[in-house]
Amino acid sequence: MGAGKRSLIATAVGLVCAVTVLSGAGTAFAAPAPTPTPTPPPGVTLPPNKDLEAVHKQLEKLYHDAAVATDAYNAAEEETERQSTEIVELAREIVKGQERLAELKDRAGAAARAQYRSGGLPPEARLWLSDDPQAWLDGAGRVRQGQKGTKDLLAEMTRTQQDLEQYAQDASAQWKKLDTSRKAKAAAQKKIKEQIAAAEKLESQLKKAEKERLAELEREAATRAQTTWLGTGILDDIADKATAQGQKAVQFATAQIGKPYVWGAEGPDSFDCSGMTSAAWAAAGVTIPRTSQQQWAQLTRVDVKDMRPGDLIVYFDDASHIAMYVGDGSMVHAPRPGRTVTIAGAGSMPILGVVRPGA
Structure with a gap:
């Protein structure tokens, strides 16, 4: 040899x-x-x-x-x-x-x-x-x-x-x-x-009153953005009827409300933003990419006016955040460290686009 x-x-x-x-x-x-x-x-x-x-x-x-x-x-x-x-x-x-x-x-x-x-x-x-x-x-x-x-x-x-x-x-x-x-x-x-x-x-470095005011400023900014978004009449065209799989994904996502954001987490006790959306769609029987950028790049894109519950809303120009549309102009997401999974206005952050798993 x-x-x-x-x-x-x-x-x-x-x-x-x-x-x-x-x-x-x-x-x-x-x-x-x-x-x-x-x-x-x-x-x-x-x-x-x-x-x-x-x-x-x-x-x-x-x-x-x-x-x-x-x-x-x-x-x-x-x-x-x-x-x-x-x-x-x-x-x-x-x-x-x-x-x-x-x-x-x-x-x-x-x-x-x-x-x-x-x-x-x-x-x-x-x-x-x-x-x-x-x-x-x-x-x-x-x-x-x-x-x-x-x-x-x-x-x-x-x-x-x-x-x-x-x-x-x-x-x-x-x-x-x-x-x-x-x-x-x-x-x-x-x-x-x-x-x-x-x-x-x-x-x-902030005192208690300053932290409270800071939180109020964040809420005000989100409310302004949501109000502006709703002011475009976007909800006039959006249908709130989900597919059977979309309903399962929404049910899973909303059941996670109150669980903490932890970067890199995919559940069951904590999530990051894309960890929550991928876990929700997995519960509906659909495997999707793990990260928000991959979800944006690989899933089927739909117009915002055509989105329905279960669709994923991608935020910021670099697709660094993602949430799930749940209907009535709202979304559920895992916001950031120190926060928990929550319901928020779908237009409270700059929307890059919408993608649809299972399409």
Whole structure:
């Protein structure tokens, strides 16, 4: 066996070990390495005279950036899980291939030992030395069969070896992709923690009355946006009749009201925005992409005037937030860290568009 083939076997052995690690650890394998304690980005301080409007804008930006990072984290987590699964499958194929190769080598070895016991003469030579015509005829057929069997055996050994080499190459490529995804996931996790820590630090510098006023400003801004949206007459065209699957999705989503927002969470006790929408549609029997940006990119788009309960409303130019329309101009969503799943006005934030699962 050449050095290249010995290297292949070593690779395979490593991957066989990976089967146990990956299939046993599950998502634990995909977890990023511990990240340093996050430190708020520089410049996150209260504006002069504690201008609460300015504070409101600062907080909106911090939480928006955290939402973008959360989408990146969720996407990297999905990729990590998919690549881990592919590596497990490749490792299993290598195990099966090695077992098959060992079996073929045993057969080849048995043939070689049989030839040695017969004095080392090949079957063709023993045939020509025979003085029995019938034995000669019978032997000729067996020789042809034996030659074909030997040829087939060698061909199968070659194919099996080539398959093993390809599996090893594919596994090596997947390991590299997996490492990239894990690094992206860790970087996104660090970014999320930094943005949330900065927002919490900013809010912690406010007195109780200022926090109450800040919350009031947020409600006023949402109310203004909703009133403007309704003022366009949009509800005149929107139908409030959902499909059977849409009704199931809405029922699931509204049943989560009051549960906390946690970035990266998909339930059952907490959710982020896209975790809630994907879980709701899964409850209705429809699998949709995990992140808000993927949901926007991959699901069927419909005009806002044509949306119906169960459709998903995508917010902001970068599709960093998503909610579910529940009818009567309202939506249900998991807003941001520190908040819970709640009902809000569908037009209370800038709408990018609407997508429809199961279309």
